[in-house]
Amino acid sequence: MKIQIINGPNLNLLGKREPGVYGNQSFEDFFATLRQRYPAFELHYYQSNVEGELVNKLHERGFDFDGIIINAGAYTHTSVALHDAIGAIRTPVVEVHISNVYAREEFRHKSLITSKCAGMLTGFGMEGYALALEYFKHKSPAL
Numbered sequence: 499m500k501i502q503i504i505n506g507p508n509l510n511l512l513g514k515r516e517p518g519v520y521g522n523q524s525f526e527d528f529f530a531t532l533r534q535r536y537p538a539f540e541l542h543y544y545q546s547n548v549e550g551e552l553v554n555k556l557h558e559r560g561f562d563f564d565g566i567i568i569n570a571g572a573y574t575h576t577s578v579a580l581h582d583a584i585g586a587i588r589t590p591v592v593e594v595h596i597s598n599v600y601a602r603e604e605f606r607h608k609s610l611i612t613s614k615c616a617g618m619l620t621g622f623g624m625e626g627y628a629l630a631l632e633y634f635k636h637k638s639p640a641l
């Protein structure tokens with residue numbers, strides 16, 4: 499089962515960025531542990547700070563991968579292009595946020611992409627990505 503994880507803007511700074519909100523671990527380190535925990539998945543990771551590159555990656559993976567997990571960062575709250583891209587592809591998408599966006603500023607309470615996603619996880623820290631993998635595992639009981 500092929501799963502693409504996509505992280506959006508500023509998430510390349512995980513581990514250094516606002517550790518009180520996002521924790522101390524880099525995504526690369528967390529991703530290495532995910533690979534160990536979920537050997538049955540073929541896990542791919544992509545990060546970009548550029549909105550159009552996130553759209554391109556959704557198009558690239560959106561027809562032959564089995565699942566996409568996206569943390570679109572701040573574009574979550576602004577991007578009609580990501581909303582449309584997720585709506586355009588066939589692969590199911592799970593939205594993840596490390597922090598609890600509803601416990602933060604009001605501008606973070608609105609997501610433009612949730613309506614096109616299978617579901618959304620927010621506030622579980624990095625573990626949210628693992629919970630999204632559990633969802634895909636549940637969908638495919640052979641794993």
Ligand code: DQA
Binds near residue numbers: 573
């Ligand atoms: C975030 C929440 C967003 O509001 C913020 O812009 C981010 C990270 C999260 O993972 O908690 O960059 O998506």
